[in-house]
Amino acid sequence: MEQHVEALTIDLEQERKDILKKYRRLLKTAKPFLKDNDAKLIKMAFNTSVDAHQNMRRRSGEPYIYHPLAVAQIVVEEIGLGTTGIVAALLHDVVEDTDMRIEDIDRMFGKKVARIIDGLTKISGRFEHGTSQQAENFRKMLLTLSDDVRVILVKLADRLHNMRTLDSMPRDKQLKIASETIFIYAPLAHRLGLYTIKSELEELYLKYTEPHEYRAIARKLRETKGARDRFIAKFMDPISADLQTAGLNFIIKGRPKSIYSIWNKMRKQNKPFEEIYDLFAIRIVMESSAEVDREKAICWQAYSIVTDHYKPNPDRLKDFLSTPRANGYQSLHSTVMSKSGQWVEVQIRTSRMDEIAEKGYAAHWKYKGNDTKVKGNIETWINQVRETLENGFGDKTAAIEFLDEFRSNLFNEEVFVFTPKGELKVLQSGATALDFAFDIHSEIGAHCMAAKVGGILVPISYVLNNGDQVEIITSSKQKPNEDWLRIVITSKARARIKDFLKEDNRQFESDGRQLVEKKLKILGIEMTSEVVNQLRAFFECKTTTEFFYRIGKGYIHLDELKRFKKDKEAKERKAGESSAAATDTNASDGKSFTKILKNIHGERADSDTLLIGDDMDKIDYKLAPCCNPIAGDDVFGFVTVNEGIKIHRTTCPNAAELMSKHGNRIIKAKWESSKKEAFLAGLFISGTDRLGLINDITRIISNDLHINMRGLTIDTKDGVFNGEIKLYVKDKKHLDKLIGKLEVVDGVYKVLRFDANLLTTS
Numbered sequence: 001m002e003q004h005v006e007a008l009t010i011d012l013e014q015e016r017k018d019i020l021k022k023y024r025r026l027l028k029t030a031k032p033f034l035k036d037n038d039a040k041l042i043k044m045a046f047n048t049s050v051d052a053h054q055n056m057r058r059r060s061g062e063p064y065i066y067h068p069l070a071v072a073q074i075v076v077e078e079i080g081l082g083t084t085g086i087v088a089a090l091l092h093d094v095v096e097d098t099d100m101r102i103e104d105i106d107r108m109f110g111k112k113v114a115r116i117i118d119g120l121t122k123i124s125g126r127f128e129h130g131t132s133q134q135a136e137n138f139r140k141m142l143l144t145l146s147d148d149v150r151v152i153l154v155k156l157a158d159r160l161h162n163m164r165t166l167d168s169m170p171r172d173k174q175l176k177i178a179s180e181t182i183f184i185y186a187p188l189a190h191r192l193g194l195y196t197i198k199s200e201l202e203e204l205y206l207k208y209t210e211p212h213e214y215r216a217i218a219r220k221l222r223e224t225k226g227a228r229d230r231f232i233a234k235f236m237d238p239i240s241a242d243l244q245t246a247g248l249n250f251i252i253k254g255r256p257k258s259i260y261s262i263w264n265k266m267r268k269q270n271k272p273f274e275e276i277y278d279l280f281a282i283r284i285v286m287e288s289s290a291e292v293d294r295e296k297a298i299c300w301q302a303y304s305i306v307t308d309h310y311k312p313n314p315d316r317l318k319d320f321l322s323t324p325r326a327n328g329y330q331s332l333h334s335t336v337m338s339k340s341g342q343w344v345e346v347q348i349r350t351s352r353m354d355e356i357a358e359k360g361y362a363a364h365w366k367y368k369g370n371d372t373k374v375k376g377n378i379e380t381w382i383n384q385v386r387e388t389l390e391n392g393f394g395d396k397t398a399a400i401e402f403l404d405e406f407r408s409n410l411f412n413e414e415v416f417v418f419t420p421k422g423e424l425k426v427l428q429s430g431a432t433a434l435d436f437a438f439d440i441h442s443e444i445g446a447h448c449m450a451a452k453v454g455g456i457l458v459p460i461s462y463v464l465n466n467g468d469q470v471e472i473i474t475s476s477k478q479k480p481n482e483d484w485l486r487i488v489i490t491s492k493a494r495a496r497i498k499d500f501l502k503e504d505n506r507q508f509e510s511d512g513r514q515l516v517e518k519k520l521k522i523l524g525i526e527m528t529s530e531v532v533n534q535l536r537a538f539f540e541c542k543t544t545t546e547f548f549y550r551i552g553k554g555y556i557h558l559d560e561l562k563r564f565k566k567d568k569e570a571k572e573r574k575a576g577e578s579s580a581a582a583t584d585t586n587a588s589d590g591k592s593f594t595k596i597l598k599n600i601h602g603e604r605a606d607s608d609t610l611l612i613g614d615d616m617d618k619i620d621y622k623l624a625p626c627c628n629p630i631a632g633d634d635v636f637g638f639v640t641v642n643e644g645i646k647i648h649r650t651t652c653p654n655a656a657e658l659m660s661k662h663g664n665r666i667i668k669a670k671w672e673s674s675k676k677e678a679f680l681a682g683l684f685i686s687g688t689d690r691l692g693l694i695n696d697i698t699r700i701i702s703n704d705l706h707i708n709m710r711g712l713t714i715d716t717k718d719g720v721f722n723g724e725i726k727l728y729v730k731d732k733k734h735l736d737k738l739i740g741k742l743e744v745v746d747g748v749y750k751v752l753r754f755d756a757n758l759l760t761t762s
Contacts, residue, residue, distance in 0.1 A: 015063050018066075019050070019063065019065055019066070019069070022066065022069045022070075022073070023046055023069060025073065026042075026069060026072055026073050026076065026086070027039065027042065029073065029076050029077050030042065030076045030082075030083070030086060033082055034083065038082075038083040041083060041087055041109070042083060042086055042087060042090070044108070044109075045086070045087040045090040045091055045109065046069075046090055048090075048091060048094065048100075048108065049065060049068050049090045049091055049094060050065050052094040052097075052098040052100055053065050053068070053093070053094070053097070053098070056097065058165070058168065059168045059169060060165065060167075060168035061168075064093075064097075067093070067161060067165075068089060068090045068091070068092060068093060069090070070161045071089040071090075071092060071154065071157045071158050071161050072086045072089035072090050072157075074089075074157035074160055074161060075088075075089045075153065075154060075157045078157070078160075078196065078197065078359070079153050079156070079157060079194065079197070079359065080359060081150060081153055081154075084112055084113060084116070084150065085150050085153065085154060087109055087113050088113050088116040088117060088120075088150060088151075088154050089154050089157060089158075091105060091109070091113065091117055092116075092117060092120045092154055092158060094117075095117055095118075095121045096120075096121045102114050102117060102118050102121070105117050112148065115148060115151075116148060116150055116151045116154060119148075119151035120151060120154060120155055120158070149192075152188065152192065153192075155185075156185060156188065156189055156192075156194065156197060159181060159185045159201070160197055160200065160201060162177060163177070163178070163181055163200075163201060163204040163205075164204065166178070166204065166208055172636065172666070172668050174208045174209075175208070175209060175636065175650055175655075175659060175666075176659045176663045176666060178204070178205045178208045178209050179205075179209070179655060179656040179657075179658075179659035179660055180656075180659060180660040180663065181201050181204070181205050182201070182202065182205040182656050183656040183657055183659075183660035184660055185201055186198050186201040186202050186205065189201060190327070191327055192327060193325075193327030193328050193329055193356060193357070193359075194359065195329075195357055195358055195359075196358050196359065199258045199260070202258060202260035202261075203258055203259050203260050205260070206259060206260045206263055209650060209651070210263065210651065213263055214259060214263070216273075217259045217262055217263055217266075217273060218259055220273050221256060221259070221262075221279075224279070225256075228254065228256065228279070228280055229254065231338075231340075231342075232252075232254035232280070232282060235282065235310075235338055235344060236252050236282065238309045239284070239305055239306055239309060240252065242305045242308065242309075243284075243302060243305055246301065246305065248286060248298065248301070248302065249286070249287035249288075250284055250285060250286050250287060250302070251284075251285045251287065251351075252282065252283070252284060252285075253282070253283040253284075253285060254280055254282055254283075255280060255281055255282075255283055256279055256280040257278070257279055257280060257281070262276055262279065270684065270750070270752055272750075278343060278344075278345055280345075281344075281345040281346070281347055282344060282345070282346050282347070283346075283347040283348075283349070283354070284302055284306075284346065284347070284348045284349075285349060285350070285351055285354045286298050286299060286302060286348070286349070286350045286351070287350075287351055288350045288351065288352075295321075295350045295352070295353070296321045296322070298350065299321055299332050299348045299349060299350065300321075300332070302348045303332055303334060303348055306334065306336060306346055306348070307334070307336065310336035310337055310338060310339075310344070311336060311337045312334050312335065312336045312337075313334075313335045313336070313337070313343065316333070316334065316335035316345075317333070317334050318332070318333040318334075319332060320332065320333070323414075323416050323426075325414060328356050329353075329356065329357050330349060330353040330356065330357070331347050331348065331349040331353060331357060332347070332348040332349065333345065333346070333347050334346050334348075414426050414427065414428060414429060415427055415428070415429050415430075415431055415464050415465065415466055416466050416467065417436060417464050417465075417466070417467070417468045417469070417470055418467075418468070418469045418470070419440070419469075419470065419471075420469065420470075420471045422469075425439055425440075427439060427464065427490060428489065428490060430463060430489050431463070431464050431488075431489055431490055432460065432461055432462060432463055432464065432487050432488060432489070433448070433450075433451035433453070433458060433459070433460050433461070433462045433464065433470060433472070434448055434460040434461070434484060434487050434488050434493060435464075435488045435489060435490045435492075435493045436451070436464060436470050436472065437451070437460070437472045437474075437493075438488070438490070438492055438493035438496050438497075439490065439492060439493070440472065442496045444472055444474060445493060445496055445497075446478075446479060446480055446496070446500055447474040447475055447476060447478045447479070448460055448472055448473070448474055448478065449473050449474060449475040449478045450473045451470055451471060451472050451473060452470070452471040452473065453468050453469065453470055453471075454468070454469060457473075460484075460487060461487045479500065480497045480500040480501060481501075482501065484497050485497055485498070505549055507552070508548075508549050508552030508553050509545055509548045509549045509552055510548075510552070511551075511552040512547075512548035512549055512550070512551035512552030512553075513548045513551075513552075515551055515552070515558055516532075516535070516548065516551055516558075516561070519558045519561050520561065523561060523562070523565050525565060525568075532544050532547075533641060534564075534568065534641065535547055535561075535564060536641075537640070537641040537643075538564050538567065539556055539560075539564075594608045594667060594668075596619070597609065597610060597619075597667070608667075608668060609667075609668040609669060609670055610637045610645065610647075610667055610668065610669040610670075611669075611670065611671075611672035612631075612635070612647060612669055612670065612671050612672065613631075613671065613672055613677070619644070619645060620643075620644030620645065621637065621644050621645035621646070621647055622643065622644065622645070622646055622647065623646075623647050623679075624638075624646040624647055624648045624649075624652065624654075626648070626652060626653065626654050627648055627649040627651070627652035627653065627654070627655075628649075628679075628680060628681065628682070629647055629648065629649045629652075629679075630679035630680075630681055630729060630731060630732055630735065631671045631677070631679060631730065631731035631732065632671060632731040632732025632733055633649045633650075633671075633732055634649065634650045634651070635647050635648060635649055635650065635669050635670070635671070636648060636650060636655075636659075636666055636667070636668065636669055637666070637667040637668070637669040638658050638662070638665060638666060638667075639665040639666075639667065640665075645667070645669075647669055671731070677730075678708065678728035678729065678730065679728065679729055679730075679731070680710065680726065680727075680728055681726075681727060681728075681729050681735050681753060682724060682725070682726055682753065682754045683724070683725045683727070683738075683739070683742070683751055683752065683753055683754070684722075684723070684724055684750075684751070684752045684753075684754050685697070685721075685722075685723045685724075685725060685742060685748060685750070685751050685752075686720070686721065686722045686723070686748075686749050686750045687720075687721060687745075687747045687748040687749035687750070688719055688720060688721070688747045688749065689716045689719050689720065689721045689747065690746070690747045693721070693745070693746075693747050693748075694712075694714060696745050696746075697725075697742065697745060697748075698712070700738070700741050700742060700745070701725070701727060701738065704741065705734070705737065705738055705741070707727050707728065707729060707734075707738060708727065708728045709725065709726065709727045709728075710726040710727060710728065711724075711725070711726040712724075712725050712726075735753065739751045739753070
């Protein structure tokens with residue numbers, strides 16, 4: 001017993017030393033820009049955080065204080081924030097996890113820090129069915145972003161450290177956190193120009209959601225590193241010689257594409273690793289002490305030297321020097337043909353541009369006094385976020401709608417167009433003439449009838465191209481209509497159109513609500529909030545407001561409510577017939593369903609997991625058609641509003657969105673069926689055509705593996721065939737075995753599984 005106490009004392013002493021070591025490292029990194037009482041303020045924040053988290057530990061068993069210290073280190077070392085950012089990072093969890101209040105932070109550290117902490121503190125309390133706690137918290141954080149961008153930078157640092165330490169979390173938590181990261185935080189880091197952080201978040205997402213693919217690509221990159229290095233050296237030899245002769249200072253970086261981007265390209269192009277040729281980009285970073293306006297000339301001089309040796313692809317030249325991206329990114333991109341016949345992407349930029357490209361404008365943000373405004377195009381984007389927050393989104397599902405609206409602006413490229421007087425306007429790629437009109441002024445947008453591009457009349461739906469000079473034609477008789485929402489893509493235009501339509505819509509919504517109330521009374525159904533939400537889901541409306549509006553407009557006929565009543569009664573009968581343990585199958589979230597599952601399963605270790613197959617008679621669940629899961633697939637359950645549980649593959653195209661918006665409605669699920677069941681799967685197959693090929697394929701499917709086919713279509717053109725096979729398999733092993741046998745058939749080049757949402761109907 002004494003030995004155990006002694007060991008524990010030694011461990012605690014070692015932890016105390018580790019904490020001080022991490023704290024000193026933080027101070028050392030921050031030292032170059034500390035002034036006045038900054039060190040004292042950081043020390044006070046550190047001591048406050050240590051006291052607040054004194055008896056708390058992370059799931060890994062480490063003291064909790066390791067986390068805020070790591071977040072603060074990321075904030076200063078990898079993002080480049082100053083004292084306010086460090087203090088906020090050290091304190092970012094104290095209000096949420098301890099008894100300390102925002103008022104205490106305000107009193108001790110001032111309003112700026114308190115405002116950031118408030119933006120980072122999650123909203124507590126129970127959320128109504130159909131709402132999203134995650135989306136509400138994200139919107140709350142962005143409300144602070146519009147005043148002080150540091151709230152997002154600290155949150156990104158927090159998320160990065162959580163992703164780096166995800167090993168200690170159970171599988172279901174890993175999937176939720178990783179999905180939320182790829183859905184919201186990686187795009188946000190991209191938008192803020194934090195390339196290094198964005199890339200790491202994407203890689204960590206892949207590591208935890210697709211571990212086999214991640215390890216396979218990482219291994220192949222290691223194996224091909226020597227060949228890549230030799231290729232880069234040989235490619236750069238003549239360029240380096242000419243750059244040195246011209247008296248230019250430079251650094252060569254041969255940067256391999258991230259594992260995530262390679263995986264993404266493999267998936268989108270349906271190609272194996274060996275067929276992804278642009279695995280790396282060569283970056284020439286010009287060391288320039290010249291004025292900023294001379295930097296472009298130096299980059300173009302380097303480009304001229306590159307193209308003296310290698311032929312450029314004229315369609316792949318991208319000039320981000322003259323027109324930087326919204327996140328401040330500047331570079332010159334060209335794709336050239338090497339002597340070995342391989343296309344190579346070459347990026348040319350200065351050291352200043354390279355720093356911004358890697359760390360984003362965050363590397364240059366300097367906060368002095370109360371000045372927390374961000375210069376450059378980022379400020380324009382933050383203003384757009386502010387406008388989006390201020391317009392609409394008053395409904396219960398507003399946060400989800402806002403999240404969708406916000407995400408639509410994160411990854412988009414820009415299009416550069418001009419007004420008749422030559423003023424440059426930057427809109428997101430895909431913007432229309434109507435978007436342009438609203439960008440100029442709301443009233444011009446509201447009365448926009450057509451546009452002239454280069455003197456030629458075009459409709460309001462015309463999609464803008466780089467360099468277009470646009471003149472808007474208005475009419476006092478013109479006014480917005482619902483179709484306009486399908487034409488525009490910018491948040492500003494959508495918000496303004498919704499404002500103009502709101503007054504008209506309000507009357508239709510009110511009429512619809514009254515009509516539904518009367519009809520439900522006739523059908524003997526009480527109009528509760530739960531019933532209204534079920535109606536919304538049944539008629540596939542995003543919000544209850546939209547449902548009432550569609551009734552008021554006559555898009556949904558009142559007699560269709562009879563179908564809803566029959567469906568509702570059928571579900572209630574089924575629920576009544578289920579076992580007593582599962583009486584609450586209308587539970588609205590994952591926790592409620594988990595309780596039901598524990599009641600059903602008793603004391604077994606996986607009592608909180610839905611057993612697909614065995615639980616069929618007790619719980620209402622269906623296999624999701626969007627990803628067509630089959631036995632053996634890694635899956636999860638999603639508690640829907642009105643259709644029981646849907647089973648999705650963890651690789652489902654909708655998985656990241658579901659887990660990001662509705663993490664509280666996710667439950668664990670696994671295959672555990674003793675029943676023999678056949679699952680529909682789809683295979684894409686391609687290769688070179690020959691006599692007897694189809695016969696060989698069908699023989700393997702039907703005779704060797706005794707698999708039933710639902711359909712087979714093969715198209716042949718000029719000796720190359722592409723085909724789709726729909727078949728019924730027992731499980732994933734059965735399907736993998738079939739793929740393995742088909743891949744070795746003479747003439748077959750590629751066999752890939754694809755999801756049910758790509759299956760053509762037969």
